[in-house]
Amino acid sequence: MAHSSPVTDPAHDILRAQRRALDAIFNPRSIALIGASEEPGKVGRTLLEHLLASGRPVYAVNPYTPRVLGHATYPRIGAIGQPVDLAVIATPAATVPQIVAECGAAGVGGAVIISAGFREVGPAGAALEQEVLQAARQSGVRLIGPNSLGVIRPPTGLNASFARAAARSGSVAFLSQSGALGAAVLDWSQNENVGFSAFVSVGSLLDIGWGDLIDYFGDDPHTGSILLYMESVGDARALLSAARAVALAKPIIVLKPGRTPGALRAAASHTGALVGPDEVIDAALRRTGVLRVERIGELFAMAEVLAKQPRPRGPRLTIVTNAGGPGVMAADALLQHGGELAPLSAATLERLNAVLPAPWSHANPIDVLGDARAERYARVFEIALADPDSDGLLAILTPQDMTEPQATAEALAAQARGAKRPVLASWMGGPSIAAGEAILNQANIPTFPYPDMAARLFTYMWHSTRALRALYETPMAVDDPADRAERDAAARLIAAARQAGRAALDEAETRQVLAAYGIASVATRSAADEAAAVAAATELGYPVVLKLRVPAELHKTELDAVRLNLPDAAAVRRAMGELRAVAAARLPDRPFAGVLVQPMLNDGYELLLGSTVDEQFGPVLLFGAGGTLVELLDDRAVGLPPLTTTLARRLIERTRIAAALRGVRGRPPIELARLEELLVRFSQLVAEQPALREIDLNPLLARWTPGADPPLVVLDARLLLHPPTLPDEQLPRPAIRPYPRQYITQLQLRDGTPVTVRPIRPEDEPLLVQFHHTLSERSVFLRYFAPMALDTRIAHERLTRMCFIDYDREMALVAELTAPDGARRIIAVARMIRLRGQPVAEYAGLVSDQYQGHGLGTAMLELLIRIARAEGIRRIVAQVLPENRPMQRVFQKLGFRLKHDWSEGVVHATLDLDDAQQSSGAPL
Template identity: 55%
Template sequence: MQKSLKPTSDRAFDILQAEKLNPLDAIFAPKTVAVIGASETPGSVGRTLLWNLITNPFGGTVFPVNPKRHSVLGIKAYPKIADIPETVDLAVIATPAPTVPGIIAECVNAGVKSAIVISAGFKEAGAAGIALEQQILTQARRGNIRIIGPNCLGVMSPLSGLNATFASAMARPGNVGFISQSGALCTAILDWSFQENVGFSAFVSIGSMLDVGWGDLIYYLGDDPHTKSIVIYMESIGDARSFISAAREVALTKPIIVIKAGRTEAAAKAAASHTGALAGSDAVLDAAFRRCGVLRVNSISDLFDVAEVLAKQPRPKGPRLTILTNAGGPGVLATDALIEAGGELATISPDAIAAFDKILPTHWSHNNPIDILGDADPQRYTQALEIAVQDPNSDGLLVILTPQAMTDPTQTAEQLKPYAQIPGKPILASWMGGAEVTAGETILNRQSIPTYRYPDTATRIFSYMWQSSYNLRGIYETPVLPAVDPQSGIPDRNLVTNIIASARQDGRTILTEFESKQILAAYGIPVVETCVATTEDEAVKCADSIGYPVVVKLYSHVITHKTDVGGVQLNLRNAEAVRQAYRTIKFSIEEKIAKDPHYSALKTQHSALSTQNSALFLGVTVQPMVKTDGYELIIGSSLDPQFGPVLLFGAGGQLVEVFQDSAIALPPLNTTLARRMMEHTKIYKALKGVRGRQSIDMAALEQLMVAFSQLVVEQPWIKEIDINPLLAIPPTAVHSGGLIALDGRVLLHPPDITEEQLPKLAIRPYPTQYIDNWTMKNGMSVTIRPIRPEDEPLMVQFHQTLSEESVYFRYFHLIKLSQRITHERLTRICFIDYDREMALVAEHQDPETGMRQILAVGRLSKLHGTDAAEFAMIVSDRYQCQGLGTELVRRLLQVGRQEHIGRITANILSDNYGMQRVCEKLGFHLQPTSDSTVMQAEIAL
């Protein structure tokens, strides 16, 4: 069966893939283009647009629209878009801003599919311009027109010849997709590209992003077979969730490189929490790029250099570079640049050193950089490179050549050609000099070995390559499933809800330390024992119960930084010390109220929150004095105006803002992402053990950070939260070590904020609303839930249960088990973006052994640029005919409705009668496709 059907099925699969159209095709590959505002006025935008379209043949027809002229540049003109005798794919609009909403309305009525609004005078012009934009958007939504702009240069598709811009020249064809928010920068890049011989598959000025945004274009270029890399000049992120969702999918197969203006923008003003003071907006943007696999660079030349090298060479598996040179000075310069950029010099293995000793002169460097001396001929270069390539300590190679008396740059380049593609190891070259090295550079570049005139540039580019590898590895490394005892009652969401609701009812936005610790403990985060006392006697009673020595802290509804007001008294060893501490703290607050206008105003503002003298002083908390030798950490969350809640980890304590050793990440976290976040701090090395001290329990810290992330995700009324310090204690001979939160602060959103106004997460969290239990026909209970990254091992086991027929029916051709269970493939299956697709698994847990297994998988994938989605489903052979497939598809339909999907389709092989019956039972309409071996099922939701 497989032999006879496989060729037909493969052909059908290819046909069906090709038939998937994206609405942006009307912009990048139009058959008919109308230029509204076409003009013959020399130097005008309308004339330049029309001229560029008609002088760069793109295989389509151009219609000028001008109510005052019968023809423009010798081409018949039409008074308005409705008068054009053909349906228009693309309207390019260059008329005054106030006229554009009406023109878009006319385009909708005429059935125009897309538009590029060149005109300026919108959002950048103030309130009146914003109002015009909203009018445009209202009309566009009415007719499902996709719009690029306004205030943009336009769009070029150099491979087809489309030039719908008012630029002075057409970009060279190539494989780089370029998107820019700045039209002026587009023209500068265009001039630069001619000098550097850089070609483009698409050249897009995105303008104000009224409609089409980063996510739309990243998806489109990601699907474009001619685009090998995507480079972006960004001024603002726009729809953060859309950008991250698209970039996470595309960056796995095509590098996305960004240069972002505003790196030196001042950090956000310090908020009431330490996290707010440390989480500057640019640091958050860096974290967002890392999270979705996007590489950020600092210069325009790096932007295209990195795009080129990632298209030509494999990403390195590590940061270790081997430098091979015939001159010491360039090797040292390259080393400095490498270390400054975050790379490492590879340590030459003993076997490699022995091999070098046999072929190199006595005075070679015996170290990395490998100086093979100035009289090196092509043969010596080749022999040394062969040894360096085989060294397992190296992740990449840089070959430097300086023209000296014995040097032959051209022949040396010829000798390097066989090393152009080394599996897992990029090779770069720096042929230093002028005209005499040009021929050698040409040979290397033709072999896809990137060349650089300066070795420090080459090492910087290598470091960018490693950073790209590191980002992707962090995203798609299989995490560990958090160890949560289902009987523990953690998290106790009801307790947290009640605490927050009570505070909001009182009009409070600041929780007390005691309330904050209750919330942390409710999510399984260990907190130090804390007792609240409103009198001296109660404080002594608490201390007696806890045991001396103790710490006494201010208990307040208002003041969060207790040390700033003398609100912390340490190492109290008896009752009298506790009483004195109570009085000291109370006196300090009273003094602040009397002398400091700020605290006096706070007293007046918040006095209604307490029946006592002041909400600033409600008493004290008492807790044990923890003297164990450990590390003080901070874990926190605050709000970013673009990305919503962000997480912070780093060195904590009283000097947290001074040392500023911290890292930023976006929630939600898993254990892998938590570890990657820690790796971006200096204290991470200490946590792993230094100077004879053992490592802290890193796995427990990862789990704690995951729990903290879950708290942030599930409790949107929390605006800011800190654990500072979190004490991380390494094990010693007298102490088992551990983690414990010594202090906690929680700030809530103001009372006037509604639930709809709460900030949204930039990355959609795990959709728990789709978890449910179900019983199969045979009585076996299963949990149907969304897939998660931690399921990769279970998916390996699942694929081992599938027959060839099941695989064939699901994928339209046979795929070997060894191919189906590779990590690279399963990352695409398990590490999904829940905004982009939803995969439901049916999981059964053996009640006796506790072993879990996946019995079936159903997937709903949105089609880029549309409100439609495709579904696919596969059930383990052993559990077929138990109603499981029907139930999965039924639930996918429910998901589609809740996710506002308008239409769901599926392609089914004609002889897959079981799947066809399931679809008919659930209301799908079945019809044949252009290939007789395939049926299409479709349902409108």
């Protein structure tokens, strides 16, 4: 048998220090302040006062004075002679590189650089900043800043900042790239009674970035939600990787200014002109389940709402109000932001009619009228919360003569207790509603002064739920054979074109590349003269289209270089003459290159499918309505590669043309499943061929004719290339790591049975369910160190975490058999999880009972060791039960060191790859 379990022992010496690499900053045992001052009004004095109040040992460093605030100083950090976890640096910018190097030599783990005067002052400051980074990397010191307001950890009493206002203790980690905004938020939080698990002014994000911080506070027991004020993205892949790992467990809410679009840039493709950077940020955050809000107040309000209320199952909100105007305001905000008014069923209307006066609104919003007392409100709340067609409730109260704000709040609190859908409230007014508002807050019902804000926050909750659901909804498998010959040939073709200095692929090359990814192009013939054009048109069948052959970077329609719907040979000859004249007038320096002849297809919707490169997030995808008016139609959705069928469906649904694709005005729907598959294949093309700078498939015709073959066909395409002066290693990479096909391996069991070992995919969830049915209770016990019921093992929530992995963070291999009837089975799983930010990985493996003893577990661990080397892993660790002798022998065979921990009843296995010999790669 070949089983092991991930490391779970927090006392394990090898891993303990690695897991919390940023503890030196956020939970330091001792602190040094470099730049301590006694002068009132100086940053160095404020910092020292705050640090001394933390109760930790604090060492003041100042070479120019022997004492500061009654405390002895040290001339430099190396003279302290005691261990220091955190250094807070508040000295002139020019001194910082040397100070960081001295911190490293003194064994300091982390530093917060308060000092300003770096990249924000120009090129000289930017160069100085790089010196600081180099010193930190060489010495192993992790940095917050520079140009930081500091770090505050209220639950532990740490205040390493010069902020004037204190921070209350709470569950919100607030990470701000603006020190001034952060200081204002701290002031505001005092009046609003907002508490923080951490306040971090990130400064320039020189070293520690968003990804590091999200990882850290994702594991922090004091933190319930993570809020970001973000001005720049930094390391996009690290940000998205961390957010994807944390967002399912803790809300991550982002305020990112800069939504106002600038002028469309000049671009050689429709896609390049249409995709703005803010749209890409939206798409990236949505892809990881992060919620983006528009206002600073919404940032903290959403943290409160998500902490107090369940997420909605859908977009439908029931609004209950005692005044028509506020109800309309809420409804408008709801609909404008993508929510829906919950429909009132006949049964619900009947129940409402029984408890409400005849003049009530008889619709949602439910206007209970201005004379509504608490009892009437209570009955309506009960009916609304029982309605299965509603996903949430917003209660609005305005103070009128008959209104009972306090009693109504008590009624709402009673009805909301135990509700499985979110309940929000807007108690409008001043002192007269304060007592009722307090009752609601005590009952964990968020209250808002205005109903439109409450409705808008409900839509944010729904968008967040929907995004997370899409991320972990099991997609359909898209046929993708392991044979890579066609795609490898496409890569060679692209490389040759770049080496030749060409800016784009020609028509034939474009069709070949698209075909390698299963994307059909319309039948096309080249013709150099009238006779050849007529012959091609006769072969293809009338009517036809003629297109002037022009360089791919030029738009044919803008050159008037297309002639449509030519019904016969005479029309083809006339069109040929017209296109010769166009070429002579519009392209006088180029010889006439002939035309392309294609059949005229007009039985479908013209779509645009494209890609371009974003400076921060790399390749991005665009889908929407296509054709010659694509910029004017402005119907598009942006996403990141790679896609699954589920993500492709969500991309389609964000466009207006999606409604037509489902069938409209008597036309049948197109084959949406085929369109989803095409988007998946296109995303693979974008992710796997980084030398493609921009792609335009416009129009991509989605045909409504039943039985049309193919149902989706590219009528025109352009594939533009990165210049050959850009080295391959500098080509843009996807912000989300694509499927690592290079690790697909073919093996044979000892009895000759062929097995494919490949990285796991989201589509594998059904196969994993079958796999768990093949395991005995003993195999399960040896793997998990305890019994685990089958229902628990195959729960969707659990298996999605097994299948939807970030290949930068972990690598899971499955061994797959294919039966003679084509059915596939998973017979083994092996996984290694990288410790965050460290070259250490934990291993776990499990083999189906029927295939234990065939050497499969050994082979898969050996493959993981090779992958670990390729991925920069330097150590693999695991745990195994003492009675699992077969796995211990496998570990020993492959060079692991074993150490028995009798107190914990486990055996620790460790493999240092720097010391181990290269794996032999021998077959099973």
